[in-house]
Amino acid sequence: MSNANAARAVVVLTGAGISAESGLGTFRDVDGIWTKHPLEDLATPEGFARNPDFVQGFYNARRAQLKESEPNAAHLALARLEAALQAAGHSFTLITQNVDNLHQAAGSQNVLHMHGELLKVRCGGCNAVVRWPGDISTATPCPCCEATGLMRPHVVWFGEMPLHMDEIERAIDKASLFVSIGTSGNVYPAAGYVRMARMAGARTVELNLEPSEGASLFQDTRYGPASEVVPAWVDEVMATL
Incomplete structure (x- = not known):
């Protein structure tokens, strides 16, 4: 499936890795x-x-x-992509495991905070x-x-139910493109979303600093700092709109 076809219904999942370059620590940081x-x-x-x-x-x-903290280039690129997709009549859903507000500060509109908001x-x-x-x-x-x-x-603390689960599952079920950014792939239910997306027929992309635990489930993978790989990927998608 080409990016042009996949762009009709885009679902993006973000984890702590996208905000790390904005100075926000992750669970995996040594001495964090x-x-x-x-x-x-x-x-x-x-x-x-x-x-x-x-x-x-x-x-x-x-x-x-x-x-x-301020949004970095990755946050800004996703906001730019959302605006372009909506202008072209496509849909965009941003699911984040992060409790920060950097996606909204960058301009993203359709954001589902599955782990709450700080x-x-x-x-x-x-x-x-x-x-x-x-x-x-x-x-x-x-x-x-x-x-x-x-x-x-x-x-949402450990042992509590994540938020917006019904909305998230509906969005993934309709997705033609599912993108995971900056997540380790070892925390459920988010770690299972790539498998759910593939079952729904979506093309799957991983943008991460390093391969996640579920990297083999993605059809396209790009590795490096989020502030570099995310804007580059967004430029590719926008060129097909």
Whole structure:
């Protein structure tokens, strides 16, 4: 299938690798922010229940770090591709495992955050989700129900169900082109999306710093820094529109 045919329904999955060049750490970074404490203390409901102040402080620091980060060339290229596809009457869905807002900051519109969003918080009482770029603590009242002690980061922790699953599966089922960018391929359910896309008849492409665990499932692979391989690939696709 050519890129020209595949561009009718494009689905892109992004992981931490696309934001690494914007200064945001990944789980795999040696001596990174995620290696200083056990993940069960930082990214599980049980860890939050044991020490909510510690967990809130960690995510407050991540929000502050995000304010200093900017989209890189890979984010900008995907936003450019989305605009071009929509102008040509095609569809584009961006699924991200990242909780940062760099895709939106670059101009992307149709973004599904399957692991939540760092700049939002959720009330454990009324389930309200609100935008919250600043700090929260155990004393922060919910702006909707006014309860205190129930606000938490709007992120999906280990053991919790990812978000937008129905929308994601519908998009992949209709895709003619599925592209995975900057993901290790070892975290499910996202790691299974390439197989789902192939079963739906989509052409599959991997753009990554190095081969993922599921690299053999992709029909086209390009390796190198995201800020280089993603814009180059986007230019190729846009030349066929």
